[in-house]
Amino acid sequence: MRASLVFLPGFDVSIKPSAGHHAAADDLWWSSWYDSGALYWVLTCGVTPVDGGVVNLLHDEELRTALSIVLLRSGVTPAWPVPDHVAGVNLDGFLEQADAPDELRLTSTLARLLPDALRKVGDRDRRLFMSVPSELTPVPWPILPVGVPGPRVTRLVERFELRFMPSLAVLDGVRRDSALAAAANPLPLLLTCDYFPVDGVPGALPPRRAQTILAARELCDSRTGIHEATTMNLTRWLRWLPRETEGVAFFRAHYEWVEADPGSSGIALADGVFLSGLLGVRDATSGLPILNLPRTVVMSCCSTSGNQERNGGESLGLAPLAMMAGARRLIACMRHVG
16 A cells, blocks of 8 residues: 655655655655645655644744745745845844854744654654755755754754755656666767867867767767757757666756756756756656656766755756656766866
């Protein structure tokens, strides 16, 4: 029997096939999502549902104020109505000094987002997987106070071994592969999308040649199968590729970020940006992705997994969208490369 918790019409987070593929029996999972002023959350231990609930931000002005301050400090516009008095608040200094009264007042209020089970005294160093919605990614989750009040504050990162992951809703659509049979030959290199001009000069292509190569116009050669790295050529290739093809796609390019909008961010190519959100588009009839990626993808681009400086965490960015499009083995970058 599949264990499920359903909070939104038509939205079913299937615990067993999701958590069971990615967590050990005693690992905790806290997966949450935001919709219309409410934070919906599910807590599981391994594959067993522990608790679930809703935090209504519209009915909790103190919590909404703390969240608004954190987001505005990060330059992110809150998705909920900002209390009027926040407009006159000096946003500097709240998180500059640990254990200062302002810091503790702010982070203790934010800690109310967490279930009681995570704020109570428990075993140290237990793994906690967290999947947070994009609207709350600027929240300083690791330093939220947990446990009983006392002279020394215990932070979430001190209580648990933290792991930030895409939401269970995304992982539910990613089937863990069975053990791969040993292959005598390496995986075929199906695609190299290499568009990384430095001061207008295209870089040298990797020595190992892919079956399909997309590169700068100066390197194109129809005789050797090198085509220009345009959004249309990449889209055509992804549309042509059969689902669950075994092989490697290698991307080396600049990654253009749109703050707080991972779907409109994407890979910078010769004629524009290939939007990451296109990888999440599905056929209305079959429900299958319109564009397909091979099972192994290497992304040599800035912050493709999402990270704190991009207001994303690992729950955002190109990486989870690539998983939705068929990638099962993924190498991505967590940092901005200057």
